[in-house]
Amino acid sequence: MxxxxxxxxxxxxxxxxxxxxxxxAASFLDAFNSPSVRAHAEVxxxxxxxxxxxxxxxxxxxxxxxxxxxxxFTWNTKQVFVFLAAEYETSKNSLNQISLWDYIIPDKDHxxxxxxxxxxxxxxxQGSNLRGxxxxxVLHWHVMPWTGRMIEGKMAVSNFYLPxxxx
Amino acid sequence: xxxxxxxxxxxxxLISLVVFGVVAxxxxxxxxxxxxxxxxxxxxxVLTALITVPNWPFFNRHPLKWLDPSEAxxxxxxxxNTAAPKKKASKQK
Numbered sequence: 001m002x003x004x005x006x007x008x009x010x011x012x013x014x015x016x017x018x019x020x021x022x023x024x025a026a027s028f029l030d031a032f033n034s035p036s037v038r039a040h041a042e043v044x045x046x047x048x049x050x051x052x053x054x055x056x057x058x059x060x061x062x063x064x065x066x067x068x069x070x071x072x073f074t075w076n077t078k079q080v081f082v083f084l085a086a087e088y089e090t091s092k093n094s095l096n097q098i099s100l101w102d103y104i105i106p107d108k109d110h111x112x113x114x115x116x117x118x119x120x121x122x123x124x125x126q127g128s129n130l131r132g133x134x135x136x137x138v139l140h141w142h143v144m145p146w147t148g149r150m151i152e153g154k155m156a157v158s159n160f161y162l163p164x165x166x167x
Numbered sequence: 168x169x170x171x172x173x174x175x176x177x178x179x180x181l182i183s184l185v186v187f188g189v190v191a192x193x194x195x196x197x198x199x200x201x202x203x204x205x206x207x208x209x210x211x212x213v214l215t216a217l218i219t220v221p222n223w224p225f226f227n228r229h230p231l232k233w234l235d236p237s238e239a240x241x242x243x244x245x246x247x248n249t250a251a252p253k254k255k256a257s258k259q260k
Contacts, residue, residue, distance in 0.1 A: 002173065007220045011180055015212045018188040022208065025192060026201070075199040146201045 026076045027148020033074050039067035041084055041137045041157045047118065049130070049167045057130040059123040059162065063101065066114035072143050072153075073108040080105040081142040084157075088136065090129040097138075098123050132164045172226030180219040187211025 041063055048060040065084060072080055083102035090096060100119040105111050123130075137157040144150055168176065187208055195204025 004220060004222065007176065007180070008216070010177070011184070011212075011216050011220060014181065014184055015215075018184055019208065022188055022192050022204065026195075026204075029196070075196060075201055 023147040027145060030074055030076050030145060030148060030151065033072075035069075035071040035153070037067070037069055037071065037139075037141070037153070037155055039065075039069075039139045039155055039157055041065045041139065043160050044116065046163060046167060049163055051128055051166060052124070055128060057125040057128050059130060061100070061119050061123070062116065063119060064114070064116050065101065067112070067139065069105060069111040069141060070108050072141065073111060074145075076145045076147065078144050078146050079107075080111065081144060083140050085138050085140055086123055086135050087138055088130075088133050090125070090127065090133075092127060092129075096125070130162050131166070133162045135160055135162060168222055168226045169229050169231055171229035176219045176226055180215055183215040183218070184212065187215070 044062045044064050046059065046061055048058070050058055052058050063084070067082070069080055069082065081102065081104055083099045085097045085099050087095060087097050099121055100123060101117060102120065136159050138154050139157050140152070140154040142150055142152050188211075191204045191208035191211065194207055195201060
């Protein structure tokens with residue numbers, strides 16, 4: 001500890017090490033959070049169901065989404081990114097997942113809500129397999145922390161069948 | 168800073184940073200605010216820096232006693248023998 005710069009260097013280095021320990025501890029404690037999520041999503045109506053010029057099916061829906069994600073938030077949570085995916089099976093792909101709607105929840109107060117929305121992103125198939133198809137809604141969430149590991153989770157919400165004919 | 172001051176400064180720095188870290192984590196976790204933890208720790212680091220890094224007079228309370236000049240004259244420095252034997256590159260044996 002012989003000079004000003006020497007002491008400054010020691011202090012900065014040690015402070016950085018302690019900061020790393022604090023962030024590691026904060027992230028580690030996140031693993032003990034056991035959340036309970038409730039969610040529901042259903043189709044209110046099919047706005048449009050057609051075959052594009054490229055040959056792919058396209059669906060546009062109006063959804064009613066409600067969820068309670070408050071238990072996902074810890075003190076180390078910056079935001080929760082949530083999206084609703086439509087999953088179905090075709091002969092070409094064993095699993096198709098298409099994100100229809102997503103949202104960023106900034107804090108716990110906004111984590112419980114209900115919304116009636118049209119899908120943000122169109123449901124476009126690789127091909128023309130959607131008539132009469134059974135589709136499952138799965139809600140995915142990514143818990144983004146201030147520091148540490150991002151935690152993902154999902155929950156199957158409901159099933160529905162697409163119409164047999166184009167509208 | 169003198170030797171004693173350096174030791175005190177270093178010990179104080181280590182303890183202070185660790186204490187601020189622990190307090191920051193505890194308060195942040197209890198309140199549930201990551202911002203508060205960072206704020207407490209950051210201000211703790213700055214405070215510790217202000218106390219331990221500059222050369223404050225209270226770190227100089229045990230100054231080194233240098234030898235008095237009159238005393239030094241009575242004990243002259245020993246002469247180093249500069250006439251070292253030179254090595255000759257001898258070609259003949």
